[in-house]
Amino acid sequence: MPTVLESLNNALHRVMENDDRVYVLGEDLLDPYGGAFKVTRGLSTKYPAHVLTTPISEAAIVGLANGMAMRGLRPVAEIMFGDFVTLIADQLVNHAAKFNWMYNRNIKVPIVVRTPMGGRRGYGPTHSQSLEKMFMGVPGLKVVAPNTLGDPGQLLESAIADDDPVLFVEHKLLYPRSLLEPGQGDLIDFKVHESGETYPNFILNIPNQVPQLTLATYGYNFELARAAVLNLLMEYEVFTEIVLFSQLSPFDLKILFESLQRTHRLLTVEEGTLSLGWGAELAARAAERVNGLMIRRVAALDLPIANTKSLEQSILPSVQDITSAALRLTERKGEVHDYI
């Protein structure tokens, strides 16, 4: 199976081969470098007129992309680190996300802004964050995140084909990971159900077992969640249903509600900070829909992400954090170290 990086890179090659409207713009995109995380590698060699390497001007990168999109092109902007989305907030919130509705649905702004988020690489406080929550709930803007189960390249192609602006959040640690095959490896015991949307969400469960909790997550944290779920199964005989999201905003939680009708226990796992986060909104919406719901959230501590590994590990959620929270949720807390 290809890696997430290869899947994304192949997708960009495919769309640029087939669609003259597609332009890629961002910092340090030219070969041989091919972008800081190599997602755009090879594009400038094959499509030199359609790859625009830029100065360090994030607001203008997305601003130009907006204008290009409004006049018939399909720009894909790369923001080198997700932390820099603060610099493009005005272009996303007050321009791209506004125009379609504000102009009475007369204007489309089909931009994709790709950006790597996330920590665990020792990059420190301003190159490790997961800031996507700042853009979730912005009307008119979609937030999408690939994972190893769906096809990241297909997800990116769908985002490029989308008439709405899309913030496409790629966790850095996903790039070298190979895509999963249902029924193989980690997934050997799991049945995978895929929802039919443009940006598919997934339910993973073990056939013929009654799940005791629902774990909702997205992006790289699905990797940690899988490890925790296998641990819960092997060590504690706790059966977990995973709901894996590709589209983070706007919310389509049908698949989550279906799972919660079975389990009545929700555990959310994300790498952004805990307060006012993705999990908080999921929990609120689930609580409005499902009676007798019990909830736990696992997220980063409300701190900057430290440079040194020992601190970074304490700040970001771990497999152990997820396992512990799941056991608390299933009232098995006596069996694990009380870490909170």
Add this chain to the structure above:
Amino acid sequence: MITHYALYKIMLLIRRFEERLLAEFGTGKLTGTTHVCIGQEADAVGVLSVIDLEDVVFSNHRCHGHFLAYGGEPYRLAAELMGKSTGLVGGRGGSQHIQWHNFYSNGIQGGITPIAAGMALAEKALRTGKIALVFIGDGTLGEGVLYESLNLASLWELPLFIVLENNHFAQTTPVEISLAGSMAGRFSAFDIPVWELESSDVLEIRSIAAKTVDFIRSSGRPGCLILHTNRFAAHSKGDDTRSPEELERIRVVDPLSIHGKRLTAEERDNAEQEVIAIIDDAFNRADSDPYPILPTEDAI
């Protein structure tokens, strides 16, 4: 060739339209806020008289004059200002956020400049021959994204026409206490040629705008036109801190009287009557139009 009468009539239309809308705030038919360009009409009319309807125009918070000079319909603008479903964008945008044909406006300072540059890039890539025009003001010079945009527009040779209307005040703050260095130097530092004029004569503005546009069309590169002008009215409503003496001094240089001297008294009267009829019709029709309701697909 556009006639003296036609230029006068469109400037007068803008003036009387904005006077009417300010009056309608008093009647309660308009709510919210607005930014009028009374005193600056020659900029809009002079510049847009050399712009094709197929060119792309991105205007700002002070956009009514630009829109009317571009060829927009007064009735649709009046309906938008009144928040009616027949407005340019169905009442969703109001005074600062309008869109029609290739005309756009938004109410955020600076943010429209990279967008206009991107539009110029698209027109160039698609070989349409169109240029993109963006209107900014002296106040926009404080926004960092402007300079990111100028750099890329010049570096990538984008057919972007930047019109800087310097009305000397950003809301209440005079340019003298908000701007260091040279206005023109900000553009020439990026190798963007600058044409500059202090005038409220629509013919002079039209002539210099034509030179700027000729350069942009023939070279495919960006060009900047700086127009020093005067805003007679408040920034929006009731926020004018200038003294009556200062306003009196400013109002002597009126684009309508400057260009009006080229017409006969009879022609000016005719223009007045024609314009009042258009505006009465626009506001009366808009007044009887319905307000929009939220579409069911949005009400979930």
